[in-house]
Amino acid sequence: MDFEKIMAQLRPPLKQRLVVAAAEDDMVLKAVAAAQQRELVDPILCGDPVAIEKLARQWAVDISHMEVVPAASRAEAARTAVSLVRRGHGEILMKGILPTAEFLRAVLDKENGLRGPGILSHVGVLHSPMLDRTLLLTDAAMVPYPDLKTKAELIRNAVHVARGLGIHTPKVAALAAVEVVNPDMQATIDAAALTIMNRRGQIKDCIVDGPLALDLAVSAEAVQHKGIRSEVAGRADIFLFHNIEAANSTLKGFVFGGGCLFGGLLVGARAPVVVASRSDSDHAKLYSIACAAALTETTSAIREIHVEPVDASPRRQEGVQSAVN
């Protein structure tokens, strides 16, 4: 896989400001320094200034061109970072070294958080060397068991990412284990409903088809063998999964068994959120930041047009914060 070629396609027209919550971590500092060196972002580091300085020296990370905003604790660093983005002092938020639940509490805070009108969801961006294209998978980390209404929102959030990455009318595969509607398999019923919601204009800016099994979503040959007629089959950009077990295992299968480059984003908030894991490769961390930077210019425009508020969902979201891994 040509990492540099992929990164070149993601170069944002304007350098974005990346605000890091709890930046006192060597791997986080290295990642944001690499992103700054590539002129993708200007990092703003919230956290313990002494610890940040010490780590930067220890690991020879150049932070001389980064702003450091002191915070007395990690929870405060999260609140400060969120507040900076909220007040327009940054375009991208990034989780540093603090528990995901604590980080999300600041992001989802009703008064001072970054909630958009819809739900916050996880989109995994994969670049597959074997398929030679970009795939968006949702939701492997944030919304574990979406119902039909929530699935429609997951699609909207993923479409937003697809457009940021230059896929203007993405093809969405509503995945199941089979390609027929089976009354005993909720995934297939939801997939059929989402397909019609798309036909009726309830889900816009994309083409949805389902139920499709994953072979039919990606392989033109499998489509031909099974005689399926679909605008999506064989060339899906977005994979919508029925549950977190399916999304998480498939995403990790693509990364660890398929050598895919992986970027992870939370979307649906007022700014894209980078949530790189310590176990992500250096390339993966850079790719996550680059994907987020590609989104920021399109964020406000798209969200204003199409996402209708769904009151129930953000409230439902309180209970699922611990699903992020």
Added chain:
Amino acid sequence: MDFEKIMAQLRPPLKQRLVVAAAEDDMVLKAVAAAQQRELVDPILCGDPVAIEKLARQWAVDISHMEVVPAASRAEAARTAVSLVRRGHGEILMKGILPTAEFLRAVLDKENGLRGPGILSHVGVLHSPMLDRTLLLTDAAMVPYPDLKTKAELIRNAVHVARGLGIHTPKVAALAAVEVVNPDMQATIDAAALTIMNRRGQIKDCIVDGPLALDLAVSAEAVQHKGIRSEVAGRADIFLFHNIEAANSTLKGFVFGGGCLFGGLLVGARAPVVVASRSDSDHAKLYSIACAAALTETTSAIREIHVEPVDASPRRQEGVQSAVN
């Protein structure tokens, strides 16, 4: 991937008899002829003798050394094939060209079928070029939503396959989206219970650990990053999934995004059952037959020792036959 090397490792010590139900299909005839040519099996073809002869001539498939057992209909072909295996005239059953539900009706028939003491389940055998090893995935096709008791049986069936393939004490990852027990995620609770069932000797001949996410199941690096201590993590042979959506998508992701060689088997009956799909590659069909042939010598011995009858499961199975794709 060196297909020939993989096949060489699977050579059975004795040539097995493969009984095909409804063999009047060009792709089935080609697959069994290729398997015969490699001396893996001696095919016995149940079905319409006129149609079989005609197709063999048309596609230049040499069936001169295959026995043909006439059947008046496809349903009768299924019953005849099952009966031959039941009476000891064949060691492997293979589905030809008939609906899966009809085929399974004959296999699962209480009076004349091939039921073993446990349930019938699907094991996907993958050879990953990137990981350079064999992985067994269950259940992507037969048992859609296993409960804890059924998961224990799925493990037993997969362990049986692993042993046939030469993995004597397979490592089993009980998969979930996270590696901690989350009371809101049944997959994680079941995984913990299965781990302890294994420690207490309720699931034998393997090492079970879970909950594990797929990265921790396959990647030693991810294990190190997360600081997990486990005999299974990083080197799992068997992946037990929480539901069919997860198993099916992950399996297909490995095949279509990871270039894995794939073989599909139904196990738990008195003989292994090959259920190749039309969309499987020629290599995949041969690999499925070779895996089944590798199992037959170990079938009776292992099943007699360890699988305890669970009355409820075969009855529950009536309802899920349509899940096979």
